[in-house]
Amino acid sequence: MDNIQAGVPIEQAGQKNAAGNGVVMKQFPLVAIAVAKNISDADMAEFIITYTKATHDSDTAVLASLVHHKFLTSLLKTEPDKLNKKALLHELIRFITPYESRFPNDDGKISTMLSLLSDCIIEKTGKLSLSDEEIIEIFGRGELDPNNPKDIFRSGYVIFTL
Amino acid sequence: MGAPVEMITQQQIFAKHGKVEDYLPIKDNMFFKKHTFESDKTGWVTDDTILTFALIKSYNELGKLDLADIFKKHQEEFEKFPYGF
Numbered sequence: 696m697d698n699i700q701a702g703v704p705i706e707q708a709g710q711k712n713a714a715g716n717g718v719v720m721k722q723f724p725l726v727a728i729a730v731a732k733n734i735s736d737a738d739m740a741e742f743i744i745t746y747t748k749a750t751h752d753s754d755t756a757v758l759a760s761l762v763h764h765k766f767l768t769s770l771l772k773t774e775p776d777k778l779n780k781k782a783l784l785h786e787l788i789r790f791i792t793p794y795e796s797r798f799p800n801d802d803g804k805i806s807t808m809l810s811l812l813s814d815c816i817i818e819k820t821g822k823l824s825l826s827d828e829e830i831i832e833i834f835g836r837g838e839l840d841p842n843n844p845k846d847i848f849r850s851g852y853v854i855f856t857l
Numbered sequence: 858m859g860a861p862v863e864m865i866t867q868q869q870i871f872a873k874h875g876k877v878e879d880y881l882p883i884k885d886n887m888f889f890k891k892h893t894f895e896s897d898k899t900g901w902v903t904d905d906t907i908l909t910f911a912l913i914k915s916y917n918e919l920g921k922l923d924l925a926d927i928f929k930k931h932q933e934e935f936e937k938f939p940y941g942f
Contacts, residue, residue, distance in 0.1 A: 696931065696932060696935045699928055699931075699932060700932060705924055705925065705928050716905075717904075717905060717908075720905035720906075720909070721905050721906075721908045721909040721912060723909070724909060724912050724913050724916065725912070725922075728916060728922065742922060742924070745924060746924065746927075749924070749928060826868075827866035827867050827868060828866060828868065
């Protein structure tokens with residue numbers, strides 16, 4: 696915000712390596728607009744990339760914003776009783792994989808994490824076989840470092856968001 | 858439940874707050890506890906909610922997604938928010 700106020704172009708204003716949840720927390724209106732106006736995932740993705748980099752200039756944040764958008768639009772378009780979590784996760788993997796080449800983050804591949812999560816869904820019931828604590832144990836939460844509180848923003852970020 | 862339970866698990870929420878049936882004071886949130894709040898009123902929202910409203914306000918006014926206007930409204934909210942971002 697200080698950078699934007701100082702006149703730095705929006706697409707260059709974001710904090711380098713920032714990967715907090717600020718963008719995904721304010722993303723739902725974009726999802727509602729995309730669904731209501733039938734804006735394609737590809738078109739909305741380019742907007743979301745700039746929207747994210749304006750405040751959170753990191754590959755991890757961009758990928759998280761993109762997968763979060765796809766996740767929410769898919770949920771909004773799907774009748775609850777027709778929701779297939781495993782299929783949805785595979786849809787997210789197909790969607791995000793090309794972007795992982797464009798934004799090669801170093802916090803672990805989101806497609807790999809989504810695949811791991813998919814493997815933990817019980818086929819018969821469609822329910823996740825993991826408790827919250829087990830999710831954190833497997834995917835990592837990140838702990839608060841008193842000397843560097845931002846450490847919590849790293850590991851497990853996307854899984855926590857989802 | 859919002860900010861007071863952000864980034865803690867279901868089990869941790871229950872251990873700390875019991876059954877949550879209403880808004881909780883925001884001041885205990887790990888990202889906000891450094892701020893001094895004027896009162897213990899419940900129902901406080903975070904910077905994320907305020908910026909979400911800024912995006913909606915921009916779209917409602919213009920009828921389209923305009924990055925420059927969205928961040929102009931982000932900026933306006935940023936300047937009004939008393940607790941920092």
